[in-house]
Amino acid sequence: MSESKPRTLGAILYPQFELLDLYGPLEMFGCLEPDVEIIPVAEKTGPVASTPGIETVAKFDFDSCPPLDMLLLPGGIGTLPQLANEPMLEFLRKRTAAAEVTMSVCSGSALLARAGVLDGRRATSNKLYFQLATSQSDAVDWVTEARWVEDGPFVTSSGVSAGTDMSLAVIAKLYGRERAQKVAVMTEYEWAEDSARDPFAKYLNQAGQILG
């Protein structure tokens, strides 16, 4: 069943974004075509390198980007310099205010917190950089054990793969659970539907050990 007008989904790119943060959710939303149109946007148009180098093309910059119904903000090691990038923070403030849904994956929520748009809301982040997120704002109610957290128009997920489960939950909310389940079957994805079940919570604050 198609909506009359597709929702636009802004895929927000920046150097050294984490690949699956972006592409897990985009796989799922891509299955909704023509009901969803993916809009790759970055500070400048052109190729944007991920952490392992492979590049995705930004078709729009922050000014030329069309209206966005949904935002998808990945995390990754590249989050750190973006925390001090005012054009990015301003873009996030402006576009989240107008969007129906804003999704972040992994350390993407650190950026949202820095932009101030999560103040007064519940949110989560990934295990490896959890303190990076919490140190951006004391006014956010940070949830340590969650696959993802929804509060109003903001849906923040835990690390990397958690974003894929979150995206199916957003699809279920906007297009119905049956459609989300069809997408999961088509992509042979075992959807973890319970946002509160977090098999990786036990690794929090053991980041050094995980990486060691």
Place this chain on the structure above:
Amino acid sequence: MSESKPRTLGAILYPQFELLDLYGPLEMFGCLEPDVEIIPVAEKTGPVASTPGIETVAKFDFDSCPPLDMLLLPGGIGTLPQLANEPMLEFLRKRTAAAEVTMSVCSGSALLARAGVLDGRRATSNKLYFQLATSQSDAVDWVTEARWVEDGPFVTSSGVSAGTDMSLAVIAKLYGRERAQKVAVMTEYEWAEDSARDPFAKYLNQAGQILG
């Protein structure tokens, strides 16, 4: 523990490849840097559009592509025209013969079968296009129920998300199970380690119903 020389992983792009087929495995292999170097390659260099449009940049064409230790061949709706694309089939014949490991995801195995490199081997494909794969060669032993199948240097996975589980199995084989588990934890990914467990086998031959 780093190897002295990184393995090169060819990420083979073609128009309308399926996003997660490529980026699930690339997320996992990307976590092995600097032990793995990702090489995006296509028939022509430049942007290559996925099914929902968003583009990945091919840095090498089939001639300029450096030696590849590993190949990753995604599937997707774009597989169909590639079945008649002799330069692609020739590239696959030549490079699989020289590679340590060749991985395909989803309908990527249809292309490998068409190239003739799976003859005499066991292989699988995705549920939605299974007959597309089997119709390419009678000399392949097609396995209907498997998350992925390994036979010699070829590892073929079922649809889309199955490729991510397969990639961790290949990482475990080449770099040890402990390292694969670390990658899974870092990416908060619940790795389905059993290649024979296929929760989507029941949907085989119900493709129309799934899509309906």
